[in-house]
Amino acid sequence: MVLFVIINMSSDSPAPEILTAITDRQLQDVDLNNCDREPIHIPNLIQPHGVLLAVSATEYQIKQVSLNTLEMLGTEPQELLNTPLSELLGEEQVNKIQQCLSQDFDNINPLKINIHRGDRDFIFDGIVHRIEEVVILELEPVQPTQVVDLFNFYHLVKSPITRIHNTATLDELCQAIVKEIRQITGFDRVMVYRFDEEEAGTVIAEAVKAELEPFLGLHYPDTDIPKQAKYLYTINLLRLIPDATYEPVGLIPQFNPQTDKPLDLRYSALRSVSPLHTEYLQNMGVSASMSISLIKNKRLWGLIACHHNTPKQVSYEIRTVCEFIGQVISFELAAKEDNQDLDYKMNLKSIQSQFVKTIAQAEELEIGLTQNPTQLLDLVGAGGVALSFDEDITLIGNTPDRAEIERMLSWLETQFDEKVLYETTSLSQVYTPAEAYQEVASGLLALLISRVQKTFIIWFRPEVVQIFDWGGNPHKPVEIYEDGTIRMSPRKSFAKWQETVRAKSLSWKPCEVEAALELRSSIIGIVLRKADELSQLNKELARSNIELDSFAYIASHDLKEPLRGIYNYSSFLIEDYKEILNEEGVSKLETLMRLTHRMEDLINSLLHYSRLGRAELQMRPVDLNNLVTGVLDVLKVSARDKQVEFEIPRTLPTINCDRTQVSELFTNLISNGIKYNQKPIKIIEIGYLDFSDPIAQQKFKARPHNAELPIIFYIRDNGIGIREKYLESIFRIFKRLHGHNKYGGGTGAGLTIAKKIVERHGGEIWVKSIYKEGSTFYFTLQRSVSIT
Amino acid sequence: MSQTQKHPLLIIEDSDEDFAALARMITQAKISNPVYRCEDGEEALEFLHREGEYEDVILSPRPSLIILDLNLPGTDGREVLAELKQDSQLKTIPVVIFTTSSNPKDIEVCYLQGVNGYIVKPMDTNRLRRLVQIFLDYWFEAVELP
Numbered sequence: 001m002v003l004f005v006i007i008n009m010s011s012d013s014p015a016p017e018i019l020t021a022i023t024d025r026q027l028q029d030v031d032l033n034n035c036d037r038e039p040i041h042i043p044n045l046i047q048p049h050g051v052l053l054a055v056s057a058t059e060y061q062i063k064q065v066s067l068n069t070l071e072m073l074g075t076e077p078q079e080l081l082n083t084p085l086s087e088l089l090g091e092e093q094v095n096k097i098q099q100c101l102s103q104d105f106d107n108i109n110p111l112k113i114n115i116h117r118g119d120r121d122f123i124f125d126g127i128v129h130r131i132e133e134v135v136i137l138e139l140e141p142v143q144p145t146q147v148v149d150l151f152n153f154y155h156l157v158k159s160p161i162t163r164i165h166n167t168a169t170l171d172e173l174c175q176a177i178v179k180e181i182r183q184i185t186g187f188d189r190v191m192v193y194r195f196d197e198e199e200a201g202t203v204i205a206e207a208v209k210a211e212l213e214p215f216l217g218l219h220y221p222d223t224d225i226p227k228q229a230k231y232l233y234t235i236n237l238l239r240l241i242p243d244a245t246y247e248p249v250g251l252i253p254q255f256n257p258q259t260d261k262p263l264d265l266r267y268s269a270l271r272s273v274s275p276l277h278t279e280y281l282q283n284m285g286v287s288a289s290m291s292i293s294l295i296k297n298k299r300l301w302g303l304i305a306c307h308h309n310t311p312k313q314v315s316y317e318i319r320t321v322c323e324f325i326g327q328v329i330s331f332e333l334a335a336k337e338d339n340q341d342l343d344y345k346m347n348l349k350s351i352q353s354q355f356v357k358t359i360a361q362a363e364e365l366e367i368g369l370t371q372n373p374t375q376l377l378d379l380v381g382a383g384g385v386a387l388s389f390d391e392d393i394t395l396i397g398n399t400p401d402r403a404e405i406e407r408m409l410s411w412l413e414t415q416f417d418e419k420v421l422y423e424t425t426s427l428s429q430v431y432t433p434a435e436a437y438q439e440v441a442s443g444l445l446a447l448l449i450s451r452v453q454k455t456f457i458i459w460f461r462p463e464v465v466q467i468f469d470w471g472g473n474p475h476k477p478v479e480i481y482e483d484g485t486i487r488m489s490p491r492k493s494f495a496k497w498q499e500t501v502r503a504k505s506l507s508w509k510p511c512e513v514e515a516a517l518e519l520r521s522s523i524i525g526i527v528l529r530k531a532d533e534l535s536q537l538n539k540e541l542a543r544s545n546i547e548l549d550s551f552a553y554i555a556s557h558d559l560k561e562p563l564r565g566i567y568n569y570s571s572f573l574i575e576d577y578k579e580i581l582n583e584e585g586v587s588k589l590e591t592l593m594r595l596t597h598r599m600e601d602l603i604n605s606l607l608h609y610s611r612l613g614r615a616e617l618q619m620r621p622v623d624l625n626n627l628v629t630g631v632l633d634v635l636k637v638s639a640r641d642k643q644v645e646f647e648i649p650r651t652l653p654t655i656n657c658d659r660t661q662v663s664e665l666f667t668n669l670i671s672n673g674i675k676y677n678q679k680p681i682k683i684i685e686i687g688y689l690d691f692s693d694p695i696a697q698q699k700f701k702a703r704p705h706n707a708e709l710p711i712i713f714y715i716r717d718n719g720i721g722i723r724e725k726y727l728e729s730i731f732r733i734f735k736r737l738h739g740h741n742k743y744g745g746g747t748g749a750g751l752t753i754a755k756k757i758v759e760r761h762g763g764e765i766w767v768k769s770i771y772k773e774g775s776t777f778y779f780t781l782q783r784s785v786s787i788t
Numbered sequence: 789m790s791q792t793q794k795h796p797l798l799i800i801e802d803s804d805e806d807f808a809a810l811a812r813m814i815t816q817a818k819i820s821n822p823v824y825r826c827e828d829g830e831e832a833l834e835f836l837h838r839e840g841e842y843e844d845v846i847l848s849p850r851p852s853l854i855i856l857d858l859n860l861p862g863t864d865g866r867e868v869l870a871e872l873k874q875d876s877q878l879k880t881i882p883v884v885i886f887t888t889s890s891n892p893k894d895i896e897v898c899y900l901q902g903v904n905g906y907i908v909k910p911m912d913t914n915r916l917r918r919l920v921q922i923f924l925d926y927w928f929e930a931v932e933l934p
Binding site for chain 1: 803805806889909911912913916
């Protein structure tokens with residue numbers, strides 16, 4: 001019984017241009033400087049433990065042979081060339097080969113090939129594959145000790161596979177692999193060698209003969225396995241070098257007569273490896289090696305690397321078993337790797353759901369995010385986080401300081417491209433200023449929430465000084481020749497070589513990155529929902545405003561009507577019954593009439609106040625000098641009998657506002673200054689503050705620098721002043737501090753209306769006062785921004 | 789004087805007190821024009837269109853001048869005004885609004901509809917007296933009514 005591994009590459013050969021692109025066929029002297037370009041798939045050499053025949057696919061004539069046919073087959077290479085293959089193998093075996101190539105499953109690799117030459121019988125494992133018009137037949141002498149049939153195969157494979165399946169974690173899986181493969185093959189050392197993101201390798205599992213030094217945990221630089229070798233690993237899943245000290249065997253003729261090129265040996269089992277590789281193995285003290293590719297998602301994930309300190313032949317059948325196990329494991333990898341850190345992932349999930357719940361309930365995103373600082377950090381396993389909302393930065397945990405983050409933001413913004421997440425584990429390498437704070441921020445994971453509003457969440461991870469155990473100095477030894485050319489050769493020493501890596505954090509795990517991204521979609525969802533709620537709220541507000549509008553109107557009408565009745569009837573009473581009523585009666589009726597008048601004033605004020613809030617602002621540039629002059633003219637008429645001096649220390653600015661309303665604002669404040677004033681000469685000063693004024697400085701210190709600052713106006717009087725405790729309440733509607741008959745009366749709506757006007761213009765109003773000495777009312781108005 | 793006697797005045801006013809105050813002032817002014825009162829919009833429109841109980845031409849003459857309150861129960865003053873001004877017969881009758889509302893919007897809308905005057909009801913009886921006197925002088929002494 002024979003085993004099957006067939007490779008037929010005639011038409012669907014995977015991307016040969018990859019190799020042509022990265023290799024250089026003209027390359028003669030290979031060293032490590034150029035070994036990335038060494039055309040290792042066409043070395044024109046094979047390993048000596050077998051013989052290679054290249055046969056034309058049409059006539060089955062031998063076109064090219066390896067130079068070792070005399071030792072292997074008892075025939076000179078020249079004698080074989082251009083003879084029909086059937087002459088060497090007989091019709092029957094050639095038929096088998098043809099059937100094998102046409103995927104007839106009764107005759108599959110390896111074919112047992114018998115060659116009778118003279119008085120000698122040669123028995124081979126024949127491995128055949130076709131690449132375009134060339135059929136390549138490789139013959140390896142049968143290892144007499146190991147005959148594997150399908151039944152044996154099943155046994156050889158069954159228990160290792162079961163044991164491998166029964167492992168729970170990736171570590172256990174790899175441990176099982178090395179144990180089983182060593183068991184099957186008897187290699188001195190079997191390792192699982194895994195490539196990281198930078199293509200450097202690490203030994204993550206090892207089974208090794210007791211007396212040998214373990215390699216477990218050692219790192220190997222990415223240059224140890226050149227790119228095109230990695231590519232060949234993905235198409236030729238098992239490579240064997242039975243004796244690293246072998247003398248390679250050439251082919252004759254050098255160029256394949258069919259293609260006029262060196263023979264493409266990418267699928268060949270006997271292909272000679274790069275001299276650099278054998279040198280590398282010899283430096284390591286390895287005599288025989290075998291490697292089995294581990295492929296995850298079509299990419300080379302790692303290798304099962306087997307070393308033997310003496311030459312070692314492995315039969316084709318055993319190789320097939322190993323390759324099969326390798327393929328089974330490849331399927332396991334994805335599942336096992338996803339299961340890795342399961343507890344941690346569960347924990348992240350639970351933090352995430354709690355966290356999202358909190359921020360969903362929060363009034364504002366910023367508050368929600370900062371409410372549970374620990375959770376925000378744990379979500380991605382960070383040491384610190386910076387939240388940037390517009391220009392506002394909140395820092396939690398260990399982070400660079402505010403100024404440094406502000407500087408970093410402009411750089412960070414440009415790093416996202418089309419993505420919403422940016423991550424690095426060595427910030428100082430991509431952003432040099434970060435060298436200053438690499439202890440706290442070597443790792444950075446930034447989430448872009450909104451580019452327009454400059455909203456970012458930036459997590460930091462501290463530097464973790466890591467000690468790498470390299471399998472020898474990873475920095476290639478460089479030899480510089482006299483002519484200035486540089487040659488790097490494989491390193492001689494594989495002794496453990498420790499390197500300390502600084503300015504690097506632990507890497508961001510896929511599950512952490514995923515958690516960050518999920519947080520982002522939650523935030524976006526919440527923001528959208530909040531916007532929805534807000535627009536709903538707006539609608540309700542608009543409706544209630546309209547209701548209030550009609551309420552105020554109806555109330556005013558309906559309240560006024562009975563009021564007018566009371567007034568009129570009191571008046572008629574006085575008119576019609578004057579004779580009957582005594583003086584006291586008349587006086588009481590007059591009080592009744594006065595009260596109804598006051599009630600009407602109150603209703604009118606309320607109506608005016610309500611209208612003020614609803615009327616559309618007519619924003620246009622208004623010269624305040626002009627406006628104030630108008631206001632003063634009116635006031636001067638009504639305050640004719642009083643001594644009032646108006647002082648305007650400097651020209652007032654022109655601002656964009658509603659003229660009628662702002663005029664009322666000035667009127668109310670100035671007339672208050674006159675009304676509540678008992679000084680013989682009443683002084684009213686109208687002006688505005690410089691930005692350098694301490695009051696302005698105090699007011700605007702929290703404002704962003706680039707925003708337009710409003711102007712602070714003031715109206716100062718030398719009046720009666722306001723006691724400290726009333727400073728807040730004076731702005732309340734109908735709040736009066738004095739009797740109705742004192743200071744000229746009034747409904748107590750003037751300041752409320754003033755406040756409403758200022759607020760509608762987007763400003764604020766406040767008062768400073770010294771009791772009995774005078775008050776100063778301050779209010780802010782924007783110079784140009786229009787507010788509706 | 790005989791001329792003025794022919795010009796009836798229609799007051800559309802729902803409030804008895806306001807009507808009483810108005811009537812008192814008109815009486816005090818000693819004019820002889822007949823005064824009719826409707827308490828709401830529906831009634832006023834029936835009176836003007838001579839419908840329902842106002843079919844009798846003698847009892848329900850076409851007024852020469854209308855005083856209209858805006859806030860009326862049911863069909864309110866604004867609707868009455870709109871209907872009056874759409875009627876080719878009635879739209880020639882001068883209408884003076886007499887209302888509590890000093891809302892600029894109301895004032896604007898009423899003038900747009902073509903009212904001939906807009907008076908806000910005063911609280912003060914003396915002022916009311918003066919307004920009524922001016923009103924009567926103007927409409928019944930100074931101008932020619934249709």
